[in-house]
Amino acid sequence: MIRNYFRIAWRNLVRNKAFSFINILGLALGLACSLLMILWVQDEKSMDGFHANSDKLYQVYVRQSSGGKVDAGYLTQGPLAAELKKEVPEVAYASGFQAFPPVALRVGDKVMKITGAYAGADFLQMFSYPVLAGTKASAIDKPGTIAISRHLAELFFGGPEQALGKTLRYEDTVSLSVTSVYDVPANSSQQFDFLRNWEDFTKNNAWTKTWGSFSPLTYIRLRDNADAGKVAAKIKDFVYNYQPRNNNSYTELGLQPYSEKYLHAVFSNGIPDGGRIEYVRLFTLLAIFIMLIACINFMNLATARSVKRAKEVGVRKVVGALRSSLIIQFIGEAMLLAFLSLVIALLLVVVLLPAFNHISGKQLSLPISQPVFWGTLLGLTILTGFVAGSYPALFLSSLNPVRVLKGSLKFGSGATNFRKGLVVFQFTLSILLMIGMFVIYRQMDYVQTKNLGYDRQNLIYIPIEGSLISKYDVFKETAANLPGVLAISKMKETPTVIQHHKGDISWSGKDPDDVPSFADAAVGYDFIKTMHLTLLEGRDFSREFGNDSGSYILNESAVKRIGYQHPVGQPFTLGNVSGTIVGVLKDFHFNSMHDAIEPLVIRLDEKPKWGTVLVRAAEGKTTPVLAGLAAICKNLNPEFPFTYQFSDEEYTKLYKSEQMVGQLCNYFASLAVFISCLGLFGLAMFTAAQRTKEIGVRKVLGASESNIFILLSAGFLKPVFIGMLIAFPLAWYIMNHWLEHFAYKTDLEWWIFAGAGLITIIIALLTVSFQSIRAAAMNPVKSLKTE
Known part of the structure; x- marks a missing residue:
């Protein structure tokens, strides 16, 4: 019997090549996408899991x-x-x-x-x-x-x-x-x-x-x-x-x-709460949702084909087939499709994995040597086939043979609404992903283009190492004469990330119970000039004023924290070094935009044992400047290879996780929309088949092809509009929560939602237009003859 079921399933698959291709493709894409995300999630969860005393x-x-x-x-x-x-x-x-x-x-x-x-x-x-x-x-x-x-x-x-x-x-x-x-x-x-x-x-x-x-x-x-x-x-x-x-x-x-x-490295109200775990949850939900979308497609497409298989079911029931045997047959066909989809999905994963690793920064591979992996895939295939084939199997096996054999198959409003509800669910998820894609892109564009308070373009970082530690003054003097070099300075860390903090700080009128925490940056001469910072009051460090070792430059946030009305010339103590404030800088970002700008104190340190040389190059002169710097370093520091970084590239690295998630969301959102459109295509096939005679009557009574097209297209778009109404508030809530992790963020503007909705409508119209035009152009005589 099982052999017979398999033979029938294979015959139906081969006979309906277009239908089978669409169904297998949808399931394969869903499985491949979900498998990639599951591999990523498992890798994230396994991080640091090898430590033997992890619980201690x-x-x-x-x-x-x-x-x-x-x-x-x-x-x-x-x-x-x-x-x-x-x-x-x-x-x-x-x-x-x-x-x-x-x-x-x-x-x-x-x-x-x-x-x-x-x-x-x-x-x-x-x-x-x-x-x-x-x-x-x-x-x-x-x-x-x-x-x-x-x-x-x-x-x-x-x-x-x-x-x-x-x-x-x-x-x-x-x-x-x-x-x-x-x-x-x-x-x-x-x-x-x-x-x-x-x-x-x-x-x-x-x-x-x-x-x-x-x-x-x-x-x-x-x-x-x-x-x-x-x-x-x-x-x-x-x-x-x-x-x-x-x-x-x-x-x-x-x-x-x-x-x-x-996974939990972000703090909220003083305790670890959130971090990469949110991306793990997001990708887990995406894997589930995309698999659901693929399974829903199968249901819709299989149900659309049920019009042509209804008489087969009726004949089988008349000759004595039990409903249970019909359920087994149809679920078996779904299992066969799921197995074929799995084979294609595995091939897709093998092909796409290098690109996925490049985007995610991972070294993932298929664990083909692990029995657990194959057992999980087998279980996933069975589950997918069962979920995808359950509704068509239950539906087709429940058909009344008398009604089916007497005429064409008619579906009640309950069955029709259920299928439309599945499409609504698909498009709700797709629109959610699309809005998420837009918002992530806008936020990444915002952090990349926002004025940081300094110019990160044409700013070069060179590590202070080897002979450069003692020969920095010679390097600066020589490099300053290179064509295209505008300014040179140095600092212990880099302007992109300043992590060191000091708490032993005091000033005139400070409350003895106040324990502040200021970011601390040690820099060289010409720091403000090199960084293109905005000096609000006072001056930069300068040899013209003698020894500036007891002088301090503060940013706006530090002055506000202290409370000085006229800070320049006021006393300030850092550690055991007492001095005065000589300058006030306009706030600039020296960390990721996830964090608000902190109070910053800048001090002079011309003799660091390590750090970074900052070189400001003129626009369009970066290449010859780098060649000149390489020659100078080779002469002054021959034992060390010349290395450098660009400020803008180092800044971009601060948002590596967000960029990765944004890129993957682009692909997954596009894939979800594509798979959802397959489901809409299935609904269009089903509706056109159900309304064949109605369309013929309308045309006989004078309805034009354009009228028929509009009538059918409007019906197909209703699930899309309902999906939009559900997705918009959900997307606003989810993306607003995501943006809260940034101290400086873009706005959730109305056109983001309108744009996602409009794109979805256009794609949906293109999807259903073929079926709508085909139904509208059908000869009414042929339509009315259809049994």
Whole structure:
């Protein structure tokens, strides 16, 4: 019997090639799209899942309140990790962690720019990064040591074992001994090619020994019998063991499971709430919705074809076929289509995966060697076939054989409304996706074109490394004479992201209980000129005024926070350096637009041991300027390859996740609309078949072809209009919630919704026009003869 069912299913599939192609294509696209999104979601959820003691690993975050405003973040004080381990018995291991931009490492004549970090001696013992050579305990337990990745060991020494005991030159200033080689799995949220000893970091950065600066990250691992809730309560006021309390503000510590940090890294009201988890939920819903849209298409197309199969069902019932056997037959046909669709979907995934990886920044692959994968696909195919074929099977098997064999099949209003409801659901989802696509594009365009307060075009970043540390003045003087170079300065970080914060700040009239947090930037001469910043009051740092080491420039937000009416010339103290305010800058963005502009204090530091040279090139002169800078660096710093970044490109990287989601939404929205139109096409086929005689009567009574076309098209567009009415308020709510994650955002204007609706209407009209024109042009004599 099963063989007979299969033979009938195959015969119907081959006989109705166009119908079968549309149905299989719709299901295949839905399956391929859903499979790609499921692979992405699984990869996101598996991030950092390899750590053996994941339930005991935590990241410390700081929650601060001042003036009724609550802020929180992961930047902590330098001494925190060591003090937590010493003072809290439940803490087994603790480590600070400070990542840095790529630095130059040398072995012999080979020099490479590598990304790494400083970490405490406990770091590799806390986390489960596999150690391939050496031991975790002795990896970075002494100054002058370095642990390197397998990639680095193979790059410089040929392998992990060969690297042990060898020496690396760091920035051509210090020699470091390789004590261990580790591996960083691809599903680690932290990627670093080397780790340096924490004492080396604190020795060169005195601020890491104070409780007034915030920059490193702090990780802890609790003992096996420790209660995380009790530990969190115990360390909540931990910082007040080292600094006085005050009445108007507070600083608290919190704990977040490290396994949750990757997906929940956005704070709301001082606690982790949201982040990439929202994209995981979004893609999960998209996978489900697009599969539903594909299954709904199958239902509509199969029902449209039921007009031609009704007599087959009637004959089968007359000769004794049970309803259960008919249900099995039709669901079996759906399973066959689902299986064929799955084969095509897998081929599509294989073809599209490289492009998908490029957009998403992943290294996804089909886990074809895992039985669970094939079991899941089999289950998905069966579920898809059952869901897609259930309604047509139940509907066709319920037909009355007497009614069917006496005349053409007629459907009640309930069945018709159900099918229209499915199309409404499809277009509601499609319009939601389309509006989301428009809003994400507008927001990305907004952040890319908004005036940041400085000119990021033609601004070049060059790392201060090797001989440039001591020869910066020579470099600046030589480079300033290059044609096309307008200005040169430097700073410890980059204007794109300033993370370092200071809390030990005071000014005249400051409330003793006020504990502020200002972003802190150390810069060189000509900083304002090079950045094209707007100076509202005072001056830039200048040698004409002697030693400016005690001078400070503040932004508008900092002046507002302090409360000075006439800030220039007023006293200001940062750390243990007292001085005066010499200038006030108009606020400019020095972080992502997810965050509001913070108070910023800028100080002069002409002798940093690391940082970034800022070069302002004239418009259209960037290429010759880069060639000249490369020649100067080769002369002054021959041991290091010349590297650079453009400010606008570095700024764009801040929105990598949003850009990825935006691109994928473009493709998925287009795909959803296409699949939905297949469903509308199915409804048009069904309606045209049902109204054949009605159309013939209307034409006999004098209706023109244009009248018939308008009549049918209007009926087809009703589900689209209803979908718009449902989608618009939902889209406004969802996208308004998404935009709330940006401190500076575009507006949700009416034309976005109107544009999405108009595009949907045009596409729907194009979809149904073929069936409408075909029905309107049909010979009425032939229509009235149709049984």
